[in-house]
Amino acid sequence: MTMEQHITDMAGKAKHACRNLAVASTAVKNQVLGDVARLLNENKRQVQGENAKDLAAGREKGLSAAMMDRLELSDKVFNSMIGGVEEVMALPDPVGRISDMSRRPNGITVGRMRIPLGVVAMIYESRPNVTIDAAVLCLKAGNGVILRGGSEAINSNIALADILQQALAKNNINPDSVQVVDTTDRTAIEYLLQQEDSIDLIIPRGGEGLIRFVAQNSRIPVLKHYKGVCHIYVDKDADLKKATPIIMNSKTQRPGVCNALEGLLIHRQIANAYLPEIAAQFDRASVTMVGCPEAVSICPQVEPATEQDWGTEWLALKLCVKVVGSLDEARAYIETYGSKHTETIITENYSTAQEFLASIDASAVMVNASTRFNDGGQLGLGAEIGISTTKLHSYGPMGLEELTTRKFIIYGSGQVRD
């Protein structure tokens, strides 16, 4: 079989298999998830044995310490993976939920029923725990799923897929509903992106290069974010006692993630007083700053920013600082350099807060809160499969509901159209 045939075959099987899954009851789906958790527990040593092969190959290939860390299915990662499955079990099932029921003048009753999307393909890098996280979310929402993890995690992923399929089979759900692409050949991705007759959604997670490749080559809808260039705007009417902990939490709590702070905008009226104060905090936390000439002149720790520094996703203890004269100027900066991920204002002014919330275009817009809250768990969705900065279908963290769609249902009693 050629690679193209192999991938087309996988996608077709997933499409066929997920028809049963789409109408499975919540009880059955939860039983599958319960069995996944149990089997993970029972087969931990065996899966870790497969993971050890990946780790050995990684060492040989000279993977970075960070990549090796992400690749390892340590006891801690294993337990958090099992905990994640149990969390998804506890979430309400969106499938079958009916909303917007109304009676039309001719007597037909119209409503909208939540249904699974169909087949979701996840394309991701290194972390093998994503295999379980993503699969159980897709399954709970009634979707088939095709998983294409990083080539460096291939043995771990095949072992985890085996557990997922065992749990499905045990509950009389076609195990083809979950499949892992069992080859490290990169052309597999290209063929996956062409299966528009079988796959309904592509979710890429990983570096910007991978995501751009997927977006440019897919014939199937893609939900993605390239990067998170998040800002905090400290308004002239800010309560600075709130500003400092929010800024420090946003920048330093976990600097390597997409909802971390990358740019700080400060209103001119408070810049002279506040910039040295926050700079001292940054110094203490080993955060370095690059900024506009005005920021540099106020604060000697700020290095002059080059044009390409603006809008950079640092993912490190570094950020851009800019002094602005108004909310309009802050908004123009965010429109130019932001990534539609997360934008926060610090202000006590009611009207300024409302204007910021209404007019800033980002997946999450906040007042007086850390950018780190843009996360499915923190915003109340339960687990998340990713964050979308695409506006179609879903904007922001995607949970179970975002893995479904709605069809119209019509209850008639013989009506015809005039």
Added chain:
Amino acid sequence: MTMEQHITDMAGKAKHACRNLAVASTAVKNQVLGDVARLLNENKRQVQGENAKDLAAGREKGLSAAMMDRLELSDKVFNSMIGGVEEVMALPDPVGRISDMSRRPNGITVGRMRIPLGVVAMIYESRPNVTIDAAVLCLKAGNGVILRGGSEAINSNIALADILQQALAKNNINPDSVQVVDTTDRTAIEYLLQQEDSIDLIIPRGGEGLIRFVAQNSRIPVLKHYKGVCHIYVDKDADLKKATPIIMNSKTQRPGVCNALEGLLIHRQIANAYLPEIAAQFDRASVTMVGCPEAVSICPQVEPATEQDWGTEWLALKLCVKVVGSLDEARAYIETYGSKHTETIITENYSTAQEFLASIDASAVMVNASTRFNDGGQLGLGAEIGISTTKLHSYGPMGLEELTTRKFIIYGSGQVRD
């Protein structure tokens, strides 16, 4: 300027212009629509003069009578266009609507606010009235819009765009928010489909060839339906007094549209009695039938169907007839030959009705009602910009709400993440 520069320039201008429109109040947007209606009235003769040029060119090119009919902006079409604008004015504005507000344990309040998508590009054929219908829906939802109509309607479309831009300018909204592609060069479409930095959604309307071309070449999300192959399944427990008017209405009320009936499935237990009855009705309405061997043997008017007849979108007074033994068999047929558009069951059996509603995958699933109800106006959305059989973002008729998305808004009081 090259064509690529010209289109890139248009898209960039639309993106820039629609920022103001996105935050315009409902009152201002309704004033724009009111001015569109008024200007259409005042400039009717002049627009019809431009339309006459298109009609003359169409006659010279030998367009079919049906195409010439669609091209003409008669007094009747003009009035219905103006009526359509007034209808959209009266619809509630989805932008700014906040839903799902909840307080998280740490005290942040999370909600979701409806916002415009950004810039929508419509690619359509012949009918120039779509220019007004689509533009006012996009504008009311706060979106910029780029319209690329059929080359045969170019003069009409430019005249209509001029009216739209006048109405915008009069209300201090940047007129670049609405632009008509002022060239009949088809490469313009290809460049439009590559403006992923400026355009957020593509909606193609027209023949299957155009729509497939758009879907295959777009880097931007596309909402579309290729065709409507709609079925009615007459269950063994059907009330046949309801079945006949519903079937006749679905097939004959307007056979050339996407929600017309194309295939009739009849349960074996009632086929001997009912098929001759409905066939007599079809005869009277000049509807011809092709069917399975069983249907042919029951009813001499049914011609044997070839394999390629199944799943055909006839768009004419013709349909397929098939005898089936169960709901499962009907469902399998619909999965194979349907187009996920509209599927109806005729039954008095409660459990069969519920199972059909839950398990059939189509944008609208109905019990005891005409397939012709799958339409934004009929289902209560007000005007519609199209019907989607794509599951992402919107499935079924798309009204104002489907031209928006939701962002997360977070009201904090100094919270940081643990």
